[in-house]
Amino acid sequence: MRFDLDVVATRGDIEESRHRVHAVVTDTRGTVLGGAGDPDLVTVWRSCAKPFQVMSLVESGCFDRLRWGDDELALACASHGGEPEHVALARAMLATVGLEEGDLVCGAHEPITRRGAKLLQQSGEPPTRLHNNCSGKHAAMLAFARTEGWPTLGYETVCHPVQQRALEQVARWADLEQGDVRLTVDGCGVVAYGLPLRNMALAFARLGDAARQGDDVPQRIVHAMTTRPFLVAGTDRFDTVLMETAEGRILSKVGAEGVHSIAVPERGIGLAVKVEDGASRAQHPAVLRLLQQLDVLPDPLPAPLGSFLHTPIINTRGEPVGEIRPAR
Amino acid sequence: MRFDLDVVATRGDIEESRHRVHAVVTDTRGTVLGGAGDPDLVTVWRSCAKPFQVMSLVESGCFDRLRWGDDELALACASHGGEPEHVALARAMLATVGLEEGDLVCGAHEPITRRGAKLLQQSGEPPTRLHNNCSGKHAAMLAFARTEGWPTLGYETVCHPVQQRALEQVARWADLEQGDVRLTVDGCGVVAYGLPLRNMALAFARLGDAARQGDDVPQRIVHAMTTRPFLVAGTDRFDTVLMETAEGRILSKVGAEGVHSIAVPERGIGLAVKVEDGASRAQHPAVLRLLQQLDVLPDPLPAPLGSFLHTPIINTRGEPVGEIRPAR
Numbered sequence: 001m002r003f004d005l006d007v008v009a010t011r012g013d014i015e016e017s018r019h020r021v022h023a024v025v026t027d028t029r030g031t032v033l034g035g036a037g038d039p040d041l042v043t044v045w046r047s048c049a050k051p052f053q054v055m056s057l058v059e060s061g062c063f064d065r066l067r068w069g070d071d072e073l074a075l076a077c078a079s080h081g082g083e084p085e086h087v088a089l090a091r092a093m094l095a096t097v098g099l100e101e102g103d104l105v106c107g108a109h110e111p112i113t114r115r116g117a118k119l120l121q122q123s124g125e126p127p128t129r130l131h132n133n134c135s136g137k138h139a140a141m142l143a144f145a146r147t148e149g150w151p152t153l154g155y156e157t158v159c160h161p162v163q164q165r166a167l168e169q170v171a172r173w174a175d176l177e178q179g180d181v182r183l184t185v186d187g188c189g190v191v192a193y194g195l196p197l198r199n200m201a202l203a204f205a206r207l208g209d210a211a212r213q214g215d216d217v218p219q220r221i222v223h224a225m226t227t228r229p230f231l232v233a234g235t236d237r238f239d240t241v242l243m244e245t246a247e248g249r250i251l252s253k254v255g256a257e258g259v260h261s262i263a264v265p266e267r268g269i270g271l272a273v274k275v276e277d278g279a280s281r282a283q284h285p286a287v288l289r290l291l292q293q294l295d296v297l298p299d300p301l302p303a304p305l306g307s308f309l310h311t312p313i314i315n316t317r318g319e320p321v322g323e324i325r326p327a328r
Numbered sequence: 329m330r331f332d333l334d335v336v337a338t339r340g341d342i343e344e345s346r347h348r349v350h351a352v353v354t355d356t357r358g359t360v361l362g363g364a365g366d367p368d369l370v371t372v373w374r375s376c377a378k379p380f381q382v383m384s385l386v387e388s389g390c391f392d393r394l395r396w397g398d399d400e401l402a403l404a405c406a407s408h409g410g411e412p413e414h415v416a417l418a419r420a421m422l423a424t425v426g427l428e429e430g431d432l433v434c435g436a437h438e439p440i441t442r443r444g445a446k447l448l449q450q451s452g453e454p455p456t457r458l459h460n461n462c463s464g465k466h467a468a469m470l471a472f473a474r475t476e477g478w479p480t481l482g483y484e485t486v487c488h489p490v491q492q493r494a495l496e497q498v499a500r501w502a503d504l505e506q507g508d509v510r511l512t513v514d515g516c517g518v519v520a521y522g523l524p525l526r527n528m529a530l531a532f533a534r535l536g537d538a539a540r541q542g543d544d545v546p547q548r549i550v551h552a553m554t555t556r557p558f559l560v561a562g563t564d565r566f567d568t569v570l571m572e573t574a575e576g577r578i579l580s581k582v583g584a585e586g587v588h589s590i591a592v593p594e595r596g597i598g599l600a601v602k603v604e605d606g607a608s609r610a611q612h613p614a615v616l617r618l619l620q621q622l623d624v625l626p627d628p629l630p631a632p633l634g635s636f637l638h639t640p641i642i643n644t645r646g647e648p649v650g651e652i653r654p655a656r
Contacts, residue, residue, distance in 0.1 A: 020604075105645065108644070184342055316436070316460060317435045
């Protein structure tokens with residue numbers, strides 16, 4: 001199945017801009033069932049890799065020794081909105097192992113949800129590293145190092161055992177040799193992975209399927225993420241709304257630069273989407289259109305989700321003058 | 329001459345995202361001398377049309393009756409940075425005809441230069457319509473209506489004589505029938521124009537050539553813009569730096585959604601560039617690469633301009649992790 005997932009920005013009846021979209025759908029053996037553009041496009045798998053980056057912490061038993069539960073697991077896999085609940089949980093995770101904000105190597109940035117930004121502004125406080133959307137992942141990495149007795153200093157570097165374990169998991173689930181995963185640095189400072197879209201989709205297909213088969217660690221991760229969509233993203237965020245709407249049938253994870261990874265466990269499929277130019281404005285319409293083409297979503301789309309398919313462009317006068325929407 | 333003007337965002341040695349770029353170079357007869365992608369791509373000509381939108385005001389003699397000069401003319405053609413100098417001049421232009429900020433129909437937005445935003449924040453005042461990057465154009469449109477005795481109310485609508493005159497000029501310079509110019513609404517509320525890139529380039533080629541030939545109105549517009557680059561854009565803005573570097577040999581005007589228009593009068597050519605997806609981050613590297621290919625710029629590029637060709641991507645830790653640069 002070939003899809004056209006391009007997204008356009010219109011102004012009146014004119015197509016003002018166009019975003020090309022690459023996507024691939026695979027089964028659990030990596031067979032390509034459909035897609036758009038180039039399934040072998042290599043790009044960077046950033047926040048989408050979080051479920052695999054936390055996996056060794058759970059497998060090792062360290063996670064249970066910390067007495068962490070589904071909330072902590074969801075936040076470790078999150079690109080969270082920097083809302084008070086996210087920040088408090090990340091702080092508590094660090095406190096479990098006697099660490100604090102200053103031990104995180106991720107930089108501070110404004111909360112990525114409106115609610116988070118508004119509440120922080122009202123507090124009069126500046127953003128901290130805990131507000132970084134990756135702070136849950138970093139807290140889990142630090143806790144892994146602490147529990148295993150590895151140094152916490154340098155936990156973000158490629159030679160540190162925490163990053164080595166993460167790379168092993170990414171390679172294993174994506175069915176690549178470790179040497180074939182290209183390495184670079186993420187926005188938050190840890191290792192990020194260059195791999196083809198096809199392998200991103202495969203990793204999610206296998207994660208969803210393993211969870212459905214009842215494999216302990218995958219099941220715990222998928223359960224945590226799909227039952228705690230707010231912790232994985234935040235108020236009015238796409239993954240949160242999508243997973244709430246899908247009621248456990250879809251695992252969805254946003255990544256930076258227009259990359260998205262999704263598992264549909266009951267169908268045994270994984271999806272990877274890449275907006276060629278990295279524009280986030282095109283990402284949600286493309287992902288939704290693909291899910292619609294695969295008959296995974298209710299038709300018509302429930303309103304909160306539908307608002308991500310067609311987004312009005314509002315000018316400085318508050319007038320709707322166009323929209324961001326699928327080209328087809 | 330076919331060029332590859334694509335722009336990439338790299339992360340380490342990985343190409344993370346790619347922006348496709350369409351461009352066309354024409355002479356004053358509209359002959360295509362070179363380009364990239366599709367020279368007939370139709371998109372929206374927004375702020376690049378400002379020199380033509382102000383033209384009838386000057387031709388009619390109203391401009392001289394207002395006793396305006398090069399500063400006012402430059403600001404009328406500007407997408408300015410909302411800096412105190414821009415705001416004061418826009419306010420003064422309105423005052424000439426007994427109008428004020430509230431008569432502008434453009435909405436308020438934060439100044440688009442860092443300096444403008446910083447100074448406004450320090451003042452503790454909110455942004456006003458005068459800070460809108462188009463306020464000079466709007467002030468000129470209002471002054472035109474006032475001087476001609478037309479109603480100022482509704483000056484932004486397609487049926488108003490101010491917009492009719494602007495459309496006539498756009499069609500004439502772009503060598504299109506008025507009916508072939510597609511109409512829509514700009515970010516600031518006035519009429520915007522849908523036309524092929526080829527015609528945008530032609531209009532700039534003809535404008536530059538007419539100025540070089542000594543035609544009064546084109547010469548005044550080109551002179552005002554090229555001798556007042558700060559008023560046309562602002563501190564550290566691309567058009568300002570490019571026109572300062574070119575010392576009068578290049579007329580450059582940014583538009584929204586990745587559209588740029590340039591005249592090189594001494595070469596008798598016009599350029600139009602469109603980043604397909606509208607990303608501003610790709611616009612400057614693409615324009616500079618095209619100008620380099622045409623041997624219009626000093627080699628090597630002077631430092632302030634060179635910083636627009638390769639822009640580092642800095643992560644939340646302040647580390648350079650990649651760059652935005654021409655693909656080739």
